[in-house]
Amino acid sequence: MSxxxxxxxxxxxxxxxxxxxxxxxxxxxxxxxxxxxVGHMALxxxxxxxxxxxxxxxxVIDMSSFKVAVDMVTELQSKND
Numbered sequence: 001m002s003x004x005x006x007x008x009x010x011x012x013x014x015x016x017x018x019x020x021x022x023x024x025x026x027x028x029x030x031x032x033x034x035x036x037x038v039g040h041m042a043l044x045x046x047x048x049x050x051x052x053x054x055x056x057x058x059x060v061i062d063m064s065s066f067k068v069a070v071d072m073v074t075e076l077q078s079k080n081d
Contacts (some may be wrong), residue, residue: 005048012066015039015046028065034040047073053080 009024016034018024026044031037035043044060047053053076055063063069 004051004077007072008047008066008070011050012043012048012069015043023024025065026066029063051077053077 005025012018012024013022014028016032016039018032020033022032022058027035029040037038040060040063044063050081051073053073055072055076059072
């Protein structure tokens with residue numbers, strides 16, 4: 001994936017309180033109980049804090065999987081450089 005992926009994986013695990021059995025890299029929104037609408041907002045806030053980025057409303061809505069989140073963070077970081 002990218003250099004963002006390992007750090008983002010840790011954010012997903014912590015924000016959603018996941019255990020080692022969850023395949024984070026293939027995780028999709030609402031696929032597990034922890035990633036519901038409340039969990040989604042906690043996850044978005046944790047990602048923004050960890051990577052010092054800010055998602056717009058469309059991005060928050062479109063963040064439907066770990067892979068999409070990696071792409072979004074990578075894109076936002078490249079804009080900030």
